[in-house]
Amino acid sequence: MTAQVTSGPAAPREDEHLLADITATIGRVVRSVTEVGAAMTALAAAARSGRRPLRRADLAALRPLVGQVLTRHRGFAAGAGVVLAPDALTDAPRCIDWWWADRGSGPGQLEVDLDPASAEFYDYTTTEWYREPARTGQPCVAGPYVDYICTHEYTFTVSVPMVDDSRFVGVAGADILAGEVERMLLPKLSLLGRAGRPAVLVSGNGRVIASSTARILPGTVLRSSGTSTAAAGRLPWMLIGGPEPAA
Amino acid sequence: MPPPALTTVRARTLFTPLDAGGRADTVTRRLANAIRLGLLLDGERLPAESQLAGQLGVSTVTLREALATLRTMGLVETRRGRGGGSFVRAPDDADRLERPLRLLSLHGLRDIGDHRAAIASTAARLAAERALVSDITTLREHAERLRGATALTDRRRADARLHIEIAATAQSPRLTRAEMDLWSEIGDLVWLPMEGRDVTSAARDHDLLIDAIEARAPERAREIAEQHVAAETDRLLELRLSLHRR
Numbered sequence: 370m371t372a373q374v375t376s377g378p379a380a381p382r383e384d385e386h387l388l389a390d391i392t393a394t395i396g397r398v399v400r401s402v403t404e405v406g407a408a409m410t411a412l413a414a415a416a417r418s419g420r421r422p423l424r425r426a427d428l429a430a431l432r433p434l435v436g437q438v439l440t441r442h443r444g445f446a447a448g449a450g451v452v453l454a455p456d457a458l459t460d461a462p463r464c465i466d467w468w469w470a471d472r473g474s475g476p477g478q479l480e481v482d483l484d485p486a487s488a489e490f491y492d493y494t495t496t497e498w499y500r501e502p503a504r505t506g507q508p509c510v511a512g513p514y515v516d517y518i519c520t521h522e523y524t525f526t527v528s529v530p531m532v533d534d535s536r537f538v539g540v541a542g543a544d545i546l547a548g549e550v551e552r553m554l555l556p557k558l559s560l561l562g563r564a565g566r567p568a569v570l571v572s573g574n575g576r577v578i579a580s581s582t583a584r585i586l587p588g589t590v591l592r593s594s595g596t597s598t599a600a601a602g603r604l605p606w607m608l609i610g611g612p613e614p615a616a
Numbered sequence: 617m618p619p620p621a622l623t624t625v626r627a628r629t630l631f632t633p634l635d636a637g638g639r640a641d642t643v644t645r646r647l648a649n650a651i652r653l654g655l656l657l658d659g660e661r662l663p664a665e666s667q668l669a670g671q672l673g674v675s676t677v678t679l680r681e682a683l684a685t686l687r688t689m690g691l692v693e694t695r696r697g698r699g700g701g702s703f704v705r706a707p708d709d710a711d712r713l714e715r716p717l718r719l720l721s722l723h724g725l726r727d728i729g730d731h732r733a734a735i736a737s738t739a740a741r742l743a744a745e746r747a748l749v750s751d752i753t754t755l756r757e758h759a760e761r762l763r764g765a766t767a768l769t770d771r772r773r774a775d776a777r778l779h780i781e782i783a784a785t786a787q788s789p790r791l792t793r794a795e796m797d798l799w800s801e802i803g804d805l806v807w808l809p810m811e812g813r814d815v816t817s818a819a820r821d822h823d824l825l826i827d828a829i830e831a832r833a834p835e836r837a838r839e840i841a842e843q844h845v846a847a848e849t850d851r852l853l854e855l856r857l858s859l860h861r862r
Contacts, residue, residue, distance in 0.1 A: 488770035588787030
């Protein structure tokens, strides 16, 4: 069943209040990830000015920073790393250097099939978290989506573009579990919901992130919610009123 | 000279990461499949235990347990002394094709079909309710990939990936994991080369299914997925029975 909404966007102030904490928390992850991206960009710039090839092995220099993202945001960021634009490196046409957080057995590196000829080819260039920063030059909060590649959970991915000398070289990013985001949002959303009509938070493409009613569940799509665009420094999410409670 | 580490395509196929705490049976299944699929050749010497364990991301204890099982299955032979090590013993061709099927009872096959139908039909229905336009594009790409795949192993993987994507489109990590588990269990059977499975008929089913998802027609999507799985199950049951007629 596709949920229908009867009322439009909530007042902007309600929206900001609800999102203040989560915006700040995700903002901190974006800042951490931006440090990783800056380090990668510096590597690319150094290689360019020194006329040296940029190699896969050079990425090892980023790992302490990636590790820092995971420890600094422990329990919130489930994975982090950099994903290179095709041909950004000289010795690998495509490259993912992504690590998942310690799950008892130490941090682990993600391995995926990046051979376009393979049946299991993972084409990251088509993902929202890669495509959007590449297109807009802005950070992006993609999802929620089922990440069967890395976290195996319902996930958001924050990503920032990496640009060297006006050339897009890839994204730095981190995975955030949708459950953690919902945990932060639900108390406030429920308070709002109690005040009157149900409150539903949707992503820019209409996917429900959190809701104060069991009649509109996370993961479903609010078809009539329209779209919202990402404003710098703000999450591309919208608080909208749910259907009027049944009489 | 020690045998080289397994490299490139075979390594990628074999060594996609196991879930944390990868268990011996997962390793056993993966190696057994690799042998049956011919990724590891008859007589080939496996890398040293510590090296292989490292590549698979498991402890040597876990690997030894898996190798012991493979020895009892007759798929690995261990020789002691100089020039010793673990060697692949590939079953002969007929055996290679039939063995996975022979291991299953009709009841077992039917049960797998029931399980697949439950997962795939629910995933299809929910995907039709919850898909965004971008999801449809992804599904079509994967359907196309299957159409273009020629080797059986590639078809199996592309087919699995498409069904996993449908479950992901349903926004359910659990259904997605269920599809992944089912396909790692039965993927080889679905694309068993004994009776050339028609890639065009599978592709037609998939196209209709994606059409229904795109049209946001949950019931139609559910029905198509259920019939698709039922047809595959029937074919496997027929094949299983035919092993006794010959």
